[in-house]
Amino acid sequence: MSLARRALLVLVAVVIVTIAGLYLRLTREVPLPPDARGTLLYLGDRGGADTLYARSLADGSERRLTYFTEPVRDPALSPDGSRVAFSVGGRIGVVVLATGDVRLLTFGIDYRDVQPAWRADGQALIVVARRPGETAGDLHLLSPLDPGGGRTGRTPVTLTRGLDESQPALSPDGRFVVFVREDNLVRQELDNGRTRRLTGGFRKTRQPLFLPGGRILCLWALEKAFGIDVMDADGKNRSTLGQGTTYYRSVTPSPDGRFFAATFTYDLRFHPALALRPKHVEEVHLLDAHGVFLAPLVRSFRDSNHSPQWAR
Secondary structure, three states: OOOOHHHHHHEEEEEHHHHHHHHHHHOOOOOOOOOOOOOEEEOOOOOOOOEEEEOOOOOOOOEEOOOOOOOEEEEEEEEOOEEEEEEEEOOOEEEEOOOOOOEOOOOOOOOOOOOOEEEEOOOEEEEEEEOOOOEEEEEEEEEOOOOOOOOOOEEEOOOOOOOOOOEEOOOOOOEEEEEEOOOOOEEEEEEOOEEEOOOOOEEEEEEEEEOOOEEEEEEEEEOEEEEEEEEOOOOOOEEEEEEEEEEEEEEOOOOOEEEEEEEEEEEEEOHHHHHOOOOOOOEEEEOOOOEEEEEOOOOOOOEEEEEEEEEE
């Protein structure tokens, strides 16, 4: 065998070993912190359409919760942790975690509903509603959710022609809602409809949620920087938990507030292991209380997993 041929074989072997090492690094399981407990709810498309799953963080066992042919979107865990609201095909549904029973609350005829958010008492949802064919959404309150065989009630919260409201979050006391309008957070009182903007400037802010203490957490993007901020309910005392080149599409706190589960979408830094994937996929990451990556929670070489919610 010629020297050139031997050198070529050695080079091929090195490349194969390198690729295999990167693949193993990408797919190996990373131990979770022992105090990262509970049940992780997330969407996965392993069956071809996004479906809701529940995974025990203690032993990794999981079960499927929804069986629609259409993609399920926007899971939202109820305040008592017993139900998950979601959207599917412009309809709002609720699944009971203990039994897997599913009930549709709206039917996507007069309005196409998405992005449900629970009221603290678990008796109402606020959703983004659009008339069929329209692009701008308003916020509607759905209540009561259990009308005893009748239709779920619907009350408009915002009526802003030409402006799009999205990603609502109801305050813990139920007095106001925070939502996204034109890349900023807006607060609206429910009793009198008074509104005020909580954020401004060049940062594009999204996905507000209320932490157990009543402060607001949100995500933001500014050119090639992405971060996680917290602020008071009136928009004051805003501070950044963490920022960097990683874009997390959504984030949710653990029940004890010590961790976050986040949808990892991409990182502007180059990662050789991610480049080996046959297609772009999202995965669920475990972050510490400052937004620093700790370990993957749910990931797959081919399938996307995203939109986590964290139950006890």
